[in-house]
Amino acid sequence: MNIIVCIKQVPDTTTKVRVGKDGKHIDPGGVKFIVNTYDDFAVEEAIRLKERFGGEVTVISMGPERVKEALRMCLAMGADKAIQLWDPAFEDSDPYTTALILSKAIQQLPYDIIFCGKQAIDRDTMSVPVYLAELLGLPQATLVVKLEVDPNARKFIAYRDIEGAKEVIEGLLPAVISTQWKLNEPRYPTLPNIMKAKKKELKELNAAALGLDSAQVGEKGSRVKVLSMELPPPRSKGKILKGDPREVCRELVRLLREEAKVI
Amino acid sequence: MTFQLTEEQRMIQMTVREFARKEIEPIAGKWDRESLFPEETISKMAEMGLLGMMVPSEYGGAGLDTVSYSLAMQEIAYACASTSVIMGVNNLVCEPLLKFGTEAQKQKYLVPLAQGKFIGSFALTEPGAGSDAANQKTSALLKDNFYILNGTKMFITSGSHAKVFITTAVTDKAARHHGISAFIVEKGMPGFSIGKIEDKMGLRASDTTELIFENCRVPSENLLGKEGEGFKIMMAALDGGRIGIASQSVGIAQACLDAATRYAKKREAFGQPIAEFQGIRWMIADMATEIEAARLLTLQAALLKDRGLPFTKEASMAKLFASEMVNRVAYKALQIHGGYGYLKDFPVERYYRDARVTTIYEGTSEIQRNVIAKLVLSTED
Amino acid sequence: MSGNIWVIAEQRESELKKVTYELIGEGRRLADEVGSKLEVVLLGKNITHLAESIGFYGADKVFVADHEALEKYTTDGYAKVITNLIKAQQPAIVLFAATTMGRDFAPRVAARVGAGLSVDCIELKLDENKSLLCKRPVYAGKALVWEAILTRPQMASLRPNVFRPARRDESHKAEVEKVPVEFAPGEIRTTVKEIIKGATGKVGLTEASIVVSGGRGLKGPENFYLVENLAEVLGAAVGASRAVVDAGWKEHAYQVGQTGKVVTPNLYIACGISGAIQHLAGMGSSKYIVAINKDPDANIFNVCNYGIVGDVFEILPILTEEFKKLLAES
Numbered sequence: 001m002n003i004i005v006c007i008k009q010v011p012d013t014t015t016k017v018r019v020g021k022d023g024k025h026i027d028p029g030g031v032k033f034i035v036n037t038y039d040d041f042a043v044e045e046a047i048r049l050k051e052r053f054g055g056e057v058t059v060i061s062m063g064p065e066r067v068k069e070a071l072r073m074c075l076a077m078g079a080d081k082a083i084q085l086w087d088p089a090f091e092d093s094d095p096y097t098t099a100l101i102l103s104k105a106i107q108q109l110p111y112d113i114i115f116c117g118k119q120a121i122d123r124d125t126m127s128v129p130v131y132l133a134e135l136l137g138l139p140q141a142t143l144v145v146k147l148e149v150d151p152n153a154r155k156f157i158a159y160r161d162i163e164g165a166k167e168v169i170e171g172l173l174p175a176v177i178s179t180q181w182k183l184n185e186p187r188y189p190t191l192p193n194i195m196k197a198k199k200k201e202l203k204e205l206n207a208a209a210l211g212l213d214s215a216q217v218g219e220k221g222s223r224v225k226v227l228s229m230e231l232p233p234p235r236s237k238g239k240i241l242k243g244d245p246r247e248v249c250r251e252l253v254r255l256l257r258e259e260a261k262v263i
Numbered sequence: 264m265t266f267q268l269t270e271e272q273r274m275i276q277m278t279v280r281e282f283a284r285k286e287i288e289p290i291a292g293k294w295d296r297e298s299l300f301p302e303e304t305i306s307k308m309a310e311m312g313l314l315g316m317m318v319p320s321e322y323g324g325a326g327l328d329t330v331s332y333s334l335a336m337q338e339i340a341y342a343c344a345s346t347s348v349i350m351g352v353n354n355l356v357c358e359p360l361l362k363f364g365t366e367a368q369k370q371k372y373l374v375p376l377a378q379g380k381f382i383g384s385f386a387l388t389e390p391g392a393g394s395d396a397a398n399q400k401t402s403a404l405l406k407d408n409f410y411i412l413n414g415t416k417m418f419i420t421s422g423s424h425a426k427v428f429i430t431t432a433v434t435d436k437a438a439r440h441h442g443i444s445a446f447i448v449e450k451g452m453p454g455f456s457i458g459k460i461e462d463k464m465g466l467r468a469s470d471t472t473e474l475i476f477e478n479c480r481v482p483s484e485n486l487l488g489k490e491g492e493g494f495k496i497m498m499a500a501l502d503g504g505r506i507g508i509a510s511q512s513v514g515i516a517q518a519c520l521d522a523a524t525r526y527a528k529k530r531e532a533f534g535q536p537i538a539e540f541q542g543i544r545w546m547i548a549d550m551a552t553e554i555e556a557a558r559l560l561t562l563q564a565a566l567l568k569d570r571g572l573p574f575t576k577e578a579s580m581a582k583l584f585a586s587e588m589v590n591r592v593a594y595k596a597l598q599i600h601g602g603y604g605y606l607k608d609f610p611v612e613r614y615y616r617d618a619r620v621t622t623i624y625e626g627t628s629e630i631q632r633n634v635i636a637k638l639v640l641s642t643e644d
Numbered sequence: 645m646s647g648n649i650w651v652i653a654e655q656r657e658s659e660l661k662k663v664t665y666e667l668i669g670e671g672r673r674l675a676d677e678v679g680s681k682l683e684v685v686l687l688g689k690n691i692t693h694l695a696e697s698i699g700f701y702g703a704d705k706v707f708v709a710d711h712e713a714l715e716k717y718t719t720d721g722y723a724k725v726i727t728n729l730i731k732a733q734q735p736a737i738v739l740f741a742a743t744t745m746g747r748d749f750a751p752r753v754a755a756r757v758g759a760g761l762s763v764d765c766i767e768l769k770l771d772e773n774k775s776l777l778c779k780r781p782v783y784a785g786k787a788l789v790w791e792a793i794l795t796r797p798q799m800a801s802l803r804p805n806v807f808r809p810a811r812r813d814e815s816h817k818a819e820v821e822k823v824p825v826e827f828a829p830g831e832i833r834t835t836v837k838e839i840i841k842g843a844t845g846k847v848g849l850t851e852a853s854i855v856v857s858g859g860r861g862l863k864g865p866e867n868f869y870l871v872e873n874l875a876e877v878l879g880a881a882v883g884a885s886r887a888v889v890d891a892g893w894k895e896h897a898y899q900v901g902q903t904g905k906v907v908t909p910n911l912y913i914a915c916g917i918s919g920a921i922q923h924l925a926g927m928g929s930s931k932y933i934v935a936i937n938k939d940p941d942a943n944i945f946n947v948c949n950y951g952i953v954g955d956v957f958e959i960l961p962i963l964t965e966e967f968k969k970l971l972a973e974s
Contacts, residue, residue, distance in 0.1 A: 011783070013901075013902045013903055013921075013922045013925075014920075014921055014922060015783075015786075015921075016921060017783050017786040017787045019787065024789075026783070026787065034281075037903045069270075069273075069274070072270070072274060073274065073277075073278075076274060076278070094760075095751070096751075096754070096755065096760075096761075121783070121784060121902060121903065122782060122783055123782050124764065124781070124782055124783070124784060125763050125764070126747045126763065126764075127747070127750075127751040127761065127763055130719075130747075130748065130749070130750075130751035130752055131751045131752075131754075131755055133752075134751065134752045134755040134756070135755065139719070139720065139833035139834050140719055140748075140834075141834065142744075142747070142748050143744055143748075157837070159840075160744070161744070162744040162745070162839075163743060163744060163848055163850065163851060164841065164848040164851070165839050165840060165841045166839070166840040167717075167836060167838075167839050167840075168836070168837045168838040168839070168840065169718075169834045169835065169836050169837065170834060170835050170837050171833050171834035171835070172833065181896045181897075181903075181904075182895075182896060182897070188278055188281070188282050188307075188311055189274075189278050189311075190310065190311050190312045190325075191275060191278075191311060191312035191313065191316065191325035191327055191331070191335075192312055192320060192325050192326065194271055194274045194275055194278060195271055195325075195326070195327070197271075197274070198270065198271060222794065223754070223758075223759065223760035223761070223793070223794050223795045224760045224761065224762055224791050224792070224793055224794065225791065225792045225794055226789045226790070226791055227777070227789075227790045227791065227792050228789065228790045229782070229787050229788070229789045230787065230788050230789075230790075231786075231787055231788070232781075232785065232786075232787070232788055232928065232929070235928070235933070235946075235947045235948075235949075237945075237946060238933075238945075238948045238949040238950050238951055239949070239950050239951070240940075240945060240950075240951040240952075240953060241950065241951065241952045241953070242940075242952075242953045242954075245954055245958050245959055245962050246962055248952050248954065248959075249952070249959060249962045249963045249965075249966045250966055252934065252950055252952060252963065252966075253963070253966045253967060253970050255950055256911065256932070256934070256950070257970065260911070260931075260932045260949065260950075262854070262910045262911040262931065262932050263878070263911070263967070263970065263971075285890055286890075289860075289887050289890040289891040290891050290892075293864075293891075526941070529941050529942075529943055529946075530941045531941070603939065603941075608938065608939070
């Protein structure tokens, strides 16, 4: 199988978010970047499919120089090849244009299945996998927690995590699958595989190589634009109750009923 | 000179950090409280290649350098010092097998040890011979293709969980330390038993035991190196081991610093976070500075070893400084926590106990000073 | 171009989801502000009868696509019907629910009609040109952004439990228009084989109006019953901190936080949770937060409305009992 995984490099979950000087992005100072949490499930699932059915896993990411490190991590996990998509013109791409850029790279490759994390933990849109499926003319299964693939019949069955239930859907490959927690347990790269990752192919493609015009991508091509970023208003310090446990519990119950009116 | 890690070394550091913070840190407190050996975690670490990091891949290891090993030890120790000592000792056991073992010994013991199929340990110290290792009493007598071992070893890390022990015993009493030999002893050999399991102040998830040899029959092919080379073999392994303990100390110290800064930023007194008080800020500045100094000394010793240069003095310096440093840092971290630091609810209490042993094992601070002084004074004018 | 405001209703098993009323409420407000009509699109099978009640909530018109193939939600089925309808009717603004359903097909529709789409919005406003601006959380709520939607129609999906639902007024009637629906064989590329219910417990974490969560302060999985008992009395969902999930005490479905569930209940009770940044990201927008923790300096006390400094082992049983008493009285 030819398996493609789209990943994103994002700030670590412990990042303390501060608004940057331009008032639209976070302050990048001191930010530690990681492979997007949900993308780990995508990479793991891809490698498991390869281990089972044979084939090749190609990891693709759009982003500046630093995303190479994220791609190398995926190679260390067991992916075979990596492609970095970058061009200054890609800066500030919205989810639609991001998907457009990814789709152009994918169209240059053979593929049977495409994995994405269900959302990136920075912009949290959950939209890129859907746009990508649309642009490639493929069916999709989002929020997948369990996946069965039959490469001969070219079929998949996906268990989707929806509100309070699991939805089981069936479709034909190729398809775009967005991955959710529980799908698998991503492996840690082994130390020998980290050493091997350096020798694997990591290709770079820019706008021209993807046949994209700078007007189609980045802020220019975007359909949604961030105007400003702000921090949520700090919560004012609440009432702290101390003392006899029975007394404080009674007081809390009273406050929740009479003051907050939530009980 | 700046110390710049290679891309691979950085990836190793990041991977082990993520593993340690996700898989070890959340449960390390429980292991400590209940003295649980982290069996499952050790096998995960084996899969990653952390148990035979510097063993070449043809012998089942990860084929990495000492700098990477130090970085990994720091990360594991940050989360759980007990786990790091199990890891450190296993890595340490691999080295003499690689250097002095016969091909058959390598296949039989080194490969599974490096792969973490079972774990190993050293049996050097005796009730009456710690720093004065040459004064050991355990004897080995060759008889019909077997060495018959008699004696007691003490303070043996992973004693009840390891399968293989590199054990020293006296084969020629008159030759003093040139009469000590090293043996590969397997648990289950006739006459081998595990004695008392020690109740320690710290490192409580790693077991430390006595080993008892009562006419223990060790096949003669399990002699490691030649007769009389035991002391040399052990001392060579210990040099590398000191880099491991220095790394462990740096890891624990970093955990202390992070816990202390987290606490100082949120704890308020006299109307402001205590991190605003100069007394606290200076403590934090000193802690950070000392940790950085120890880290650089440690990585420097590792780098010398990787380049095949003499590193005995530097390894001792790193071990001496880092282990004394972590005790100062743990003291300050606990002090910053105030009364809460004295409670088991906060991990700093565990760090404080775990840190204490670092100036004692793998050569006490006093022994390190002897080593350093000897090498400094022996330099030609 | 009709220039109207649209709401895409969400129903499952012929029952309108609560978020639909929230969409209608917000849609009505926008329609009144621009002086246009509020039109609702309803898809499903045998759902035409729901159209009337949608009118009671303030819609001027309801487009009903009632078809066999729309009985269960599919991406392709919904995307096709809505895309065609948008192309024919040209609304100015289309609102979706930011549910697993809305987030699954809205980008398809947006791509096909060339629309800009802002997702998971928590506030909408119109600028001086009546162009839609959307406020949405990013970094799991650690920051908020205002987004402009540059291409038309303007689309936004709205986070459930945030917008005020429309009120029912039976004197308000909507015009109902049936939408012809036709699918070629194979046009819907996925089939729903099964829907397995109740996989995540009694009350869904993200929908619950009260959540009781436990953290490392509980010391071990065997003590989680303290949290569960309290939750049961309150009819609340049970959550957990990442530390607890990482330690294997609870499965990931319970995790509240940046890489778990983001919850916005009316009341969030954090028991033995220190309040790491990543946890706050998942529950910081709750209306009321109660924290119970032994450590008076725990970060959670900086964000709570009410805090009890005390041992969860002592406090939780008493608190459960007090709630029981109160609820028995009323």
